[in-house]
Amino acid sequence: MKRAGITGIAVSLAVMLTADVFAEDMVTGNVFWDKNQNGVQDRGEPGIEDVCVSNGKEVVKTTKNGIYRLPAYEDMVVFVSKPSGWMTPVNEDNIPQFSYIHKPAGSPSEIQRFRGLEPTGPLPANVDFPLYKVKDDQKFNVIVTGDTQVYNDREINYLRNSLVKEVQGTDALFCISMGDNLGDDLSLFPRYLDVMGQMGIPVYYVPGNHDLDFDATSDRDSFDTHKSYIGATYYSFNYGDVHFVVLDDVEYPSPIHNGSYNGKIDDTQMEWLANDLAHVPMDKLIVLNMHIPIVSDVDRTSSQHQVDNREELYALLKGRKVVSMAGHTHTLSHFAPGDELVGWGQPTPFNQIIVGAACGSWWSGDFDEAGIPISYMRDGTPRGYMVFSFQGNKYEEIYKAHGKPFDKQMNLSFLTLDFMGWYDRIASGDTSATINDLEFRDVLEDTASALLVANIWGASMHDNYYCSFDNRRPVEANWTLEMKDPYALALQLYVLRGVPGFSLWNKIWDNNIYMGTNFGPGNAVKLDEWLWTVEDRSTHLFVCQVPTDLEQGVHSVTVWGKDMYGHNIQEVKVFEVK
Template sequence: MHRTLHSPLRRYLTSFSSLLLISACCGQDSLLAGHKQPDKATGIVFLDSNQNGTRDADEPGIPGVKVSNGREVVACDQHGHYELPVDNDTILFVIKPSGYRTVIDALNIPRGYYIHKPAGSPKLDFPGVAPTGPLPASVDFPLYHSPEPAAFDVIFFGDPQPRNQQEVDFIAHDVVEELVGAKAAFGVTLGDILFDDLTLFDNFNRALSHIGVPWYNVIGNHDINYASENDELSDETYERVYGPPYFSFDYGPVHFIAVDDIHWMRDGQKKLYRTGLSEEQLTFIENDLKHVPQDRLVVAMMHIPLVKSTPWIEPRRERLLRILETREHCISLAGHTHHHEHVLMNNDDGWKGSRPHHHIINVTVCGAWWSGKPDEQGIPHTMCADGTPNGYTIMHFDGQKYLLDYKAARRDQREQIRITAPEAAPLAEAANVEFRANAFNAIPGALVQFRLNDGPWYTMTKTENEPDPVFQQLVNEEKQLGDQLPWRKLPAPMACPHLWKASLGTVSTPGNHLIQVKVTNPNGQILEGHRTIRVE
């Protein structure tokens, strides 16, 4: 069967209905496979020089490229040929090497995979994969040269989580519009792409496509088919839309792994999710990393955090941590908890590596689930329960080095610290007036200092079990309004993990004074904030 991906003049696919069939191109003898289910898939990873999506006689195979069936990982031979076992529910995918790109569709979604489900998905509340028919005689993957520098940026979205079209529109106006034309290598949604209504996948993808960079999507607990009786079938709709629920790829000198840590299960009459990975996925991660040199930074991307969140099915967490501990350079990111926090995992967290593991719980696009009073544009303020404004992050990579920048939605990039203080204080009492500084992107071990005007710098004290005062005030105001709120109610405040306090100290003269706060993170990153206070 001869299949064409796109003409030389077009980079993108334009028909979503054809994506599942076109995500890998197949040899001309594919129909000869008949109805007998083969136990092996074979194919070639090739350089698609004329960009027509089909391997032509003069287009060479690419040796050394890794291909997986979700468990085994094999390297292509000198001719670009690979062979992998399959069953009737297998997704074959290429592990994109540095300096290449896979097929990218019209909505900027990478399509370097082939779904083999001869009978298709079972009937569920939301449709899964249509029957794919017999396995083609050759499942070939086109790649394209794409320069990838050692230094590059990646956009990370935690939990956009729209429950309806109105909230898809919130996402478009709140974060997408300001990111149009961003100079990033690609973007990643860290799960909870949606909020249970899986019919919104297409409109969500169309909204994000305007950013203009390739976009990867990690599966979250609100992206699965709740009608499924087991974990294995819960991601059928996700697979129809995005392909394999876990995968990996290289970009420049960095190796990225998308982890599916959602385990759907039944407990008696109740269906629920827990944090967990299948044995097949753990084996894939182990096999995948065998091919990654130790001098490369590994970035694991998941939905549910490794700590401080939904209970894990053990010993799955133990095995994942033991695998990641084998890496000399490794970090991880997650979403799910709707706050922003850097965690340096150590032995108390089950991490047994020689140095702490940097785990980032990423701020969410939807903040507190699109709750709170709407602003003048009709978009809820939706502040996270730790007081962090909703938004996203941009990580700067340079070889083994990395730096995470936080960005509040529709706000100035310089808004990194919110200082809460009285508007005015009597001169006689000013020395004892306390204020708070919420440093949204502070890392454990950060030095947090303040000064008044151009005076000397003083160290601030980290609070313990205190909520952000602004978020607490917003919750209190909602309580005063009663149960008939004209907007979605905010969640309860949480103890803010990045809140500091201090007293003004000596103030010798009345007037308008400037509080300056400076945060120096252990990696040298500087965050700054300012607030005026009137002393009478």
């Protein structure tokens, strides 16, 4: 049975609906100051002027009395764009309540695996949005997390004991979860949202390709279950001098990818975005949030894993101050205006950040001391999240590796002939090769063939870092795409226990409901699909040649530099020469 879900319940509390029905050619309502925060416009609670409201296509501003009027469509989401200095109500899971779903017939009959949307019936006479006043902070922090991607209840435990536990008590105003919130099993939504809500701050959700109703036959219906729990799949809101935009850039099913998904922002959203931006002053910072990156790092030659119509998006945003954030790749990358990699087709005109993944490489690998998979990402970055600090229309960001202090921003390791021999044995299927074979990896026998590899997680190709062996004269490290990261590979390769299989259609279904409580990680995939941190995988590797004149004994090397915001970053490694 399809249900309206948490969003439908919250709407009855946060959006005042009258019972009378009028001709469904227009939708109208009031945006008002809900002084007592009861969700109802009481006497003495005035309307709010100049607040943007949309039907998912057109955007209008409220009158001096807080009234809006928009064309009505058979299948639409009506939502308010929260102005700075105001806040929408949140539900029990800390999900902001700013949208009303209008789908009179509900989800189509083919959506059966998960609950979809119940018929909403006729459009109400009024769809009203309550707001309440908050401090208009010009300086504030935001938690941004990439793919949490939980496939089962065990992985929700991992999420609770890592990201959620760390973020509790944060001074951040809110969190943005960048899609692939779940791992295909949408019946996990209630527990997942309950756990995420325990961060204690509002959570804005971006839809991802693993949050889909895979039995949908139309892109219009493909996020119906997601909508039933969370609400709108694209929308905007304002804090300080920053205009945040959430986009749904997952087209499913895609006519050009054999019914799979594709990275694309559909025409209706593009029309909405143009109308939305028409009300945003040019001096505001625009922060785009989408799941599939506009341009990718590891998937840069794949059209499916980048936004097809990015040139149209670039043209729409021309002349504005923009940063784009995305997830999807389970990597961390920074691209500056003018950067271009093979497969993009043109340079990026603004900053783009791929924010990493809270699940790392799908909650895989050996366990840490807390019983959570170490799960280094595809580019050798530990699982974690980002903290963005906004001041006016400017921002800085830093990556926070789970369980590590903020000043831990890199790992150092040596790429040696011995390591490559071990790597080749595992890659060829030699099951006798284990991590124990690397017991003396920091004892160098042949310095002439050894390279120091620094994986500096938040770095970009434009940064400058330096190496100093035994306090000698510093040597500039070279940025490279053509290198392996031995530190991450050693953690990723020797334990394959937790690598999940990704075949949705081979999973066991019980009465058309995928029982996530019954299944843990799948069988290990083939090793050649799991050699993540190799050439072309990481955009933040720097290398230095080890000096050939080091004497036998103990030595140290220091790698340091400044990040793009001028903050000092440093790491020291102690090693031996034999």
